[in-house]
Amino acid sequence: MRKTMIILAIILIGMLIPVGFSTSDSQVVITYGETTYNNAGYKNTVDNFFTTQAGVDLNTVGSKIISASDVNKISSTITGKTYSSSQIFSSALVDLNENDDLEVSVDKSKITTITGDMYISALKSAGITAGHVYVTSPVSATGESALAGIMNSYEVATDVEIPETVKEAANQEIYTQAEIVKNSDVDADELSKLVDDVKEEVIVNNITDHTTIVNIINNYTINNNINISNNDIENLADTIEQIQNVQGDINSYQSEVSDVFNDTTTQANDLLGGLFN
Known part of the structure; x- marks a missing residue:
């Protein structure tokens, strides 16, 4: 039934x-x-x-x-x-x-x-x-x-x-x-993960200071052995700062x-x- x-x-x-x-x-x-x-x-x-x-x-x-x-x-x-x-x-x-x-x-x-x-x-x-x-x-x-x-x-x-x-x-x-x-020679997916991880940290901690974002990106590239130029780091910081704003x-x-x-x-x-x- x-x-x-x-x-x-x-x-x-x-x-x-x-x-x-x-x-x-x-x-x-x-x-x-x-x-x-x-x-x-x-x-x-x-x-x-x-x-x-x-x-x-x-x-x-x-x-x-x-x-x-x-x-x-x-x-x-x-x-x-x-x-x-x-x-x-x-x-x-x-x-x-x-x-x-x-x-x-x-x-x-x-x-x-x-x-x-x-x-x-x-x-x-x-x-x-x-x-x-x-x-x-x-x-x-x-x-x-x-x-x-x-x-x-x-x-x-x-x-x-x-x-x-x-x-x-x-x-x-x-x-x-x-x-x-x-x-550059950086892997596209590796770069995408960098951006995602840094964005998450910036949003969670409500970071708006450009220099702080630059330092976060720089530390990430060192810890993960990612080789990008200082100019690239600056441009990424500008981008993430814009998203945060x-x-x-x-x-x-x-x-x-x-x-x-x-x-x-x-x-x-x-x-x-x-x-x-």
Whole structure:
């Protein structure tokens, strides 16, 4: 009798859960670099990667185009670089249906500089801690410009805008790490761990003094036998200091995004609890 009741309950769950509450493609968003989007062959290559890796039906997924001007709004204030419409290749898919933890899958055959750990570190700096992100390009690319598209995808999927100060800090982190990796022999994941560990210490102890942050980084490089220049250490300290200075904006954004996820979870628990009761 008990088995029969359980089976009936499972059937009822399938019948009674609202359509809008099921796994929704509205929580999957793709951002294409404009160069990729405007080239049918490039777009097809990127779409094949997303279909294979993410297992989603791209015909039902929302998408946006990230233009050179979108990237330049950020890059020009950080590195002074400006990109043309023929240089924006990196594309990303964000799936918020997988929202238990933050995961990033990078097409290592095409993305040459930025690693999954670097994206995770920068996204966490922006207050993003959930979802599965996929990053690729139809041709070899550093992956630096992809972060703008990733954060844009999160804004579309959650309907919560990321503060500009937070975007700038997260992008500054990506660009700084990319430059260090390109100009030194340091391992990318090793550098990402350095940044994560130092950020954690700075945030936990509420450190805002630049010299103190420099000393923390310097001690970390010595203890872990990481060889980067004094200039690199200074640039990392500037980046981490910037992130620390916008913690108020990060916390505010996190609170709003958390509400989005918690609302969905609460609806599920209420519905299932009511059925089994």
